[in-house]
Amino acid sequence: TRERQDVPHSIMNLIDGFKASKTLFTAAKLKVFDVLNSSDGLTLEEVASQINASVFGTERLLDAAVSLGLLEKQLDSTLPLYRNTEESRRFLVSDSPLSLHGYILHCNDMVWPLFSHLDSAVREGTSQHERAFGKIKKDMFQDVYYSQDDVKMRFMKAMHSIVKVTGKDVAMAFDLSAFETACDIGGCTGAMAYELTDAHPGLLVTVFDLPRVIEMRRHFQPRAHNERVTFVAGDFFKDDLPQADLYILARILHDWSDEKVHVLLNKLSQVCTPGCGLLVSEILLDEERRRPSRALFQALSMTEGKQRSAREYNDLLEKHGFATQEIKYTNNLLDAMLFIKKDSNDKRT
Numbered sequence: 001t002r003e004r005q006d007v008p009h010s011i012m013n014l015i016d017g018f019k020a021s022k023t024l025f026t027a028a029k030l031k032v033f034d035v036l037n038s039s040d041g042l043t044l045e046e047v048a049s050q051i052n053a054s055v056f057g058t059e060r061l062l063d064a065a066v067s068l069g070l071l072e073k074q075l076d077s078t079l080p081l082y083r084n085t086e087e088s089r090r091f092l093v094s095d096s097p098l099s100l101h102g103y104i105l106h107c108n109d110m111v112w113p114l115f116s117h118l119d120s121a122v123r124e125g126t127s128q129h130e131r132a133f134g135k136i137k138k139d140m141f142q143d144v145y146y147s148q149d150d151v152k153m154r155f156m157k158a159m160h161s162i163v164k165v166t167g168k169d170v171a172m173a174f175d176l177s178a179f180e181t182a183c184d185i186g187g188c189t190g191a192m193a194y195e196l197t198d199a200h201p202g203l204l205v206t207v208f209d210l211p212r213v214i215e216m217r218r219h220f221q222p223r224a225h226n227e228r229v230t231f232v233a234g235d236f237f238k239d240d241l242p243q244a245d246l247y248i249l250a251r252i253l254h255d256w257s258d259e260k261v262h263v264l265l266n267k268l269s270q271v272c273t274p275g276c277g278l279l280v281s282e283i284l285l286d287e288e289r290r291r292p293s294r295a296l297f298q299a300l301s302m303t304e305g306k307q308r309s310a311r312e313y314n315d316l317l318e319k320h321g322f323a324t325q326e327i328k329y330t331n332n333l334l335d336a337m338l339f340i341k342k343d344s345n346d347k348r349t
């Protein structure tokens, strides 16, 4: 049947959008996808008992999840059986290699409360951390994400899960064979570093991040020992950066104002010799700032940072002597740009 033009379907979908998100978040948080993964289908009572929830509530949650295509419901046995879809198996089961579980919990526990204050955020033009969590924010990372161990772990798992899904595409976006050593600035759990060493067998990668992050590195190590990835603790605004001939800035620049980006790029420019590479991985806005919505939604969190287009990144980096070599729109969660440090003679051309 053709979609009726006189019914506001897309607006109705947006009105219900928050209920759909919360259905997904709740099913993930209650580990519905995990319990269903260990069998070939479970009855409602079995799921309810394994997730420790009421049968009444579980039935409504599972049926809503079926309607969203997150679960399948099989009706040809005496009791209906619920099972994961193929996509849920890949991306929602918490220990699957490409699991988004960590990111979903971050969205549920951190982003959701912030967005419930979006009207205040827009009116005031400020982040709502204090209103949502009762904390005073100075440095988002050091004062909010890393002030408590459980929040830190949740944030790190969220970062890790995004890189699991998108890191390979970023690591393989460019020919990096000219580089022998790389430093992933703000490299968090090392997930991108491991992807880079898998994709580029000659490359050695140092992960540089705050001490509170680096101390957790063993929680995120892959099973196979990888001595080509090493970790250095430090503050990228204050401390010396490790030497490398390729630097990675994956989801770093969008967190900071132009002013702070210039501080960091200035430091990078000092350690980079001509020919040095700089790989920036972000969601790239189109030049009219119309898409993708994911980037524009992220901007609504009103941190001091901002979402930028490829041209805006180019303009920022050009001021520090870097020229755009290649841009890759991956059609995954993150895009990538490769810059090369120019000769100091043509630094500001």
Ligand code: SAM
Pocket: 141, 159, 160, 162, 163, 185, 186, 187, 188, 189, 192, 208, 209, 210, 213, 234, 235, 236, 237, 249, 250, 251, 252, 255
């Ligand atoms: N690059 C990772 C990724 O793509 O998943 C993590 C991105 S996360 C949005 C930003 C990272 O920058 C965090 O790991 C955080 O700890 C790190 N970071 C923030 N401020 C920092 C600082 N002053 N010095 C070093 N690392 C910092």
